[in-house]
Amino acid sequence: MTGFEFIAKAFKASYTDIAKRLNMTPSAIADWASGRRPIPKDKLPLVSKLFRIDEEYFKKKELTEVEKIKIEINYLERLSKRDTEQIPDTYTDDEGNQHETYFWYNPHEGELRYKYEELAYEELVLRIKRILTHDFALDMEYQRTRNHFHVVKELTELLDQDDGTVGIMEFEDISKEEAQRRRNLADRVNSISRMLYFLNGGKLHAFGKIDEFDEELFKLLRKFKIIDTKLPKKLKELDDPFDHRL
Template sequence: MIGLEHIVKVYNGTYKKLAEKLGISSPTIMGWLSKKRPIPKSKLEALSKMFGIDEEYFHKELNEVEKVQIELEYLNRLSKKNSMLIPDVVQDDEGIQHEIMVMFDPHEHEIRAKYEELAIQKLLLRLKGVLYNESFSSDFSLDFHFNLLKGVCDILEEDNYFQVTDRGIEIEGNSSQVTAIQTLVYILNNENKLAFGHREENAFTLELEALLHKYKLLSPSHVLGIKEDPFFKDVDH
């Protein structure tokens, strides 16, 4: 599907009406959609001006992020067109009610949901890039990045939970949550050192490092920070 098809659908248009506005026949547009013929430069310019969308989006294959961006642009246009002032009543500090006019946008909730969908699609696109790059760089083996993200999904999908107590990690249900957290912590390790690099020693990093070690979320060979720090007194060495 090229962008033109998605754009016409989002804007509730028809190819017949679009053809009339462009001064061409409907079969010509169908030829564009089937990629049997390219969209001429002059028509791309006309489409861009008509919809207020960059030319490139009409003849390219759209990814999910671009599709949602187009849908969001359409909703924002509707918002500007359909928003209106409506009366409302507010109460001041003395309990006296006053009637005021407030702006009401009938598309507010839909736009908010669409922004959330856009954020999700952007994240999914990034994750796909990470997974595919990892696969291609390691002879198509879905290894570290794939397993890391799979572990995150496992913990998010679990109804069970675990608690960190004085006795250590107590698991309610199976141990997939702990396994996922251990996987996440693993990425913080770089040759048995936390990925803070050569950092300034401060209370936060020291305490975090000690806690991870205490609950055995770091490898036994991991070298702790300043051992003299009082926080380390309860950590098994």
């Protein structure tokens, strides 16, 4: 999906509507979005101004996950600015008297909060990839270890953030595509959380029911002597008695 196509989809803008605003034909806009034809240089500033997004995003054949999330945040922030309103309410003081008050309600707050969390995770993944790639050129073991320590530390801090809003998000009206996207991110975060838990001396049984991923990860960390936590008795019985690697 090209940058233009993703932006149009994120902003829920039809090619017909975009064409009217740019005095173009819908087929021309469709060609730009699909990448069949490049956006003419004289039209690129107009497209950028229409969405208020940098021109570089529209020229890309594929956006990174971080860029996609930033565009979605851009859109949600605009909706928030437009749709946030004061809602009347009442409260009762200590003496039993009722008072009228107002509170600000943003219908996009839950989704926007989730996108910021998703952005933090994806940016951290990118940083990990950059550090691991850079490590191939490092000769100093101390520098490599220090880099990795900071990554693990930030991962731990990120995964430890929980303000109790998960339950609220379950009641959001979101598309099946967005719901699946959130489940995928949750799976990735949970996988890293389990690894950090094991690294901190945690035992496999703490997760309750043992699934294949937990078992394989636990054994792999022990095999390479990353953790020294003993195998649970149940796993010892299932383990090959002639396999001395663990």
